[in-house]
Amino acid sequence: MVNAMSDDSSKRRLGRGLAALIGDIEKPAETDAPVTADRRIPIEFITRNPRNPRRHFEEADLRDLAASVRQHGIVQPVVVRTIGTQRYEIIAGERRWRAAQLAGLADVPALIRDVDDRTALEIAIVENVQRADLNPLEEANGYELLIAEHGYTQNDLGDIIGKSRSHVANSLRLLKLPEGVQTMLAEGALSAGHxxxxxxxxxxASLARTIVERGLSVRDAEKLAQKAIEGGGQSNRAPRQKDADTLALEQTLSDRLGLSVVIDHKSNGGQIRISYKTLDQLDDLCRRLDRTPN
Incomplete structure (x- = not known):
């Protein structure tokens, strides 16, 4: 299988950012004028992108945006691609399209771009990530799609979206959680840190319910989780408490490596345990440890 990220033209295309792909969808600073749409398209001729990573739209936010649309119209055009005779699919701007429907608009201004499925997915994910429009689970699912279907590495994806590799790795780790916990995360009951x-x-799942019921902070949740990890398989003895500095160091190392790190510190020394689940994660860790300073 050829790694899609070996395609230099693909990397260069995304590296230039969204402006090079779909036009500058923000107001140009030098003119302070809105982007001119290619045309206005009847709302009923537009459909949502079924692979848009963003799944959740707050009703209250949509109502507020709809009220603004009634008064000022849509300033930023939606971005679409042609999918049939007089039919279009949204690439970017689904929230504006939904608000326009609530506002009772007959049509919306649109930029029309001729792109394939892969590019449409890339734009949808990058645009949403750059605008911080995704909840943590939607973001993780978007990264997984680009990695699984287009062969991106975590490093390459981090470069493209302007995030660190550890940020991408930590986002992907959220997909290992049980469905019930993922639901709490998507609904905002839990933060990504929790x-x-x-x-x-x-x-x-049990710990997640406890965190939500007690309204625990992320730091308190980390302490509770560490107790559960240390207590696993050791029912005959109480788990040893860890100090806040050790817990903070564990979290820092976990964030940087994108892997679970446990520090077991005793008076006469200790050990660090780094857990991995795939050979790719092990290879990446070995490459990091093998690096020598210039």
């Missing part, structure tokens, strides 16, 4: 703390625990 959810990451649960990944290596023996019963994430």
């Amino acid at each position: 959810a990451r703390a649960l990944i290596s625990t023996p019963d994430p």
Whole structure:
């Protein structure tokens, strides 16, 4: 299988950002004028992109945007591609399209771009990530799609979207959580920080419910998760408490490596355990350890 990221033209295309692909969809700073749409398209001729990583739209936010649209219209055109005779699919701007429907508009301004499925997916994911429009689970699913279907590495994807490799790795780790915990994350009951703390625990669902019921902070959730990890398989003895500095160092190393890190510190020394699940993760860790300073 050929790694899609070996395609230099693909990397250069995305490296230039969204402006090179779909036009500058923000107001140009030098003119402070809105982008001119290619045409106005009747709303009923437009359909959503079924592979848009963004799944959740707050009704209250949509109502507020619809009220603004009624008064000022749509300033930023939606971006679409042709999918049939007089039919279009949204690439970017689904929220504006939904608000336009609530506002009772008959048509919307649109930029029309001729792109394939892969490019449409890339634009949808990058645009949503750059605008911070995705919840943590939607973001993770978007990354997984680009990696699984287009062969991106975590490093390459991080470069493209302007995030660190560890950020991408930590996002992907959220997909290992049970469905019930993922639902809490998608609905905002848990933050990404809460959810990451649960990944290596023996019963994430139970701990997630406890965190939500007690309204625990991320730091408190990390302490609770660490107790559960240390107590696993050791029912005859109470788990040893860890100090806040050790827990913070574990979290820092976990964030940087994108892997679960446990520090077991004793008076006469200790050990660090780094857990991996795939050979790719092990290879990446070995490459990091093998690097020598210039």
